[in-house]
Amino acid sequence: MADIANILRKLANDVDSGSNSHVPDRPTPGGHNAVDVEVNRLFASYGAEASRRPLSRRSRSTRPRSSFTRVFCCLSRMTQSVAPTKFEREELEATGLGEKKVTFFGDENNAEDFKNYILTTYPKLGDCGGFEILKTSGMTRSRNLVVLPCPNTGYTIKALKENMGHAVIYIRPMQKDIELSSSVVCESPMLGPMERCLTCEKQFNFNELKVHIESCRPRTECSNHLPPTLENEHLNAQTSDSDSLINQSPTEENTDQLFIDLTDEKTDMIARNL
Template identity: 45%
Template sequence: MSKSCPELLREAANLIEEALSRSPTAPAAPVTPAAQSQQIPAAQSRTPVQAEVARLFAPYNIGARRNMTRRPAQVQVSRRSYTHTVCCLADHNADKIPSVLFKAELLTSGLGEQKVTFSGNDHDPMVITNKLMEVFPKLQQGGGFEFLKLVGSTRSRNLALLQCPSTGYTLAYLKDPSTMIGQATIYIRPLQQDLPLDCESSRPASGPVIPCITCQKEVPFSEMKLHRLSCNGTPMQESEREQEGRPK
């Protein structure tokens, strides 16, 4: 039956120790003061048996020392996503929440209320800027933007400015409890000038043209929701149908 490697190493160490015990031991030399002042390395102070055993087990000790070596901790940057409801306004002087009807008009113009997911470094202001310019391309025409939030009661509809830090708006700033945003909608206001509300150029109509069940006006499918909010319920007259290009 073959023996394992540790068993063979132990037998070799026992044989070496037995051979050394049979050899005559030289008398110890007197220690002089000069010799005491010299420091003897630990490796030189080993007995021959200890040195031989250390040599035989060296491959195993290297792996143990490698596992014990600690690697320096890496600095991790926070890159968790952050989702929040925002509403992009068109008026750079707006200080009140827009009505339901006007929110629908903003939405058809490529602005209005959207749920946006930001992802990136919490302390990089460009994470917010780049994402907002992607979701609201018209915002690039505003010369910058400001964040606002609702203050007071919902009935008052008043908006208050969220002061912009010196570093710009960041995810860390929005998540900070002292900002007191919570789950409330963040309103985005253009900084220098109004944004255009040209519905046709910003968002092309999609879907077929269908008649309104109240006024019988033919409206593109994608604009029917907005039309229903403003429809006064009065059926169109014959002259109006002709203007719309509808045959008699």
């Protein structure tokens, strides 16, 4: 930039020196040379832009935003004064209430911002005519709840920071209870994944497939492939039948006695005929 200005100044001086013999010098405002005035005019925009340019990005100031993270627990009854049990918390959470970890950003003195955060987290509070903030009182394991006095401007993040510490913050509807029964979600029974039947190619879950197999198998296959319990019963029946036959078959002594009896009877018959 300085080199260009010097070149222009030199050219202007050369032109000026050639015309001095014909035209008398004109006075310039402030006593400055005409060449300097012209150079300053040509490069005035560059100087103004440089003066407007910030020195660094860090010099830009941003509005500070405070954050506040706590665990909230929204109750359903406007007269509840005891912290919910484990079963009650599960019931509340099933309806969109109960415990939730919430992080607030913004002006910690703005009550409207805090209210909007709460209603966004627990939409059902919007139809209850306001809400109250409560905290546990007494010993560490105490379940008794007391109301945090509301400032004239409304509850704010700053008020919670000063009065609540790090304990769970309870929220209670002010004018109307929140209905729970209509929003309770029933858990589906555990039936297992789907599996294909090898006989009919249909899909069944595990519990249904066990029952379906017994009725879907062909009769011949069922007879050839007896379950272990039925097979044992069949073997036991065969064994018992064999034992009974053995018990009923004549022994060697009985056979000899029978043969002797038959021989004597035959001898008597021959003697009579003679």
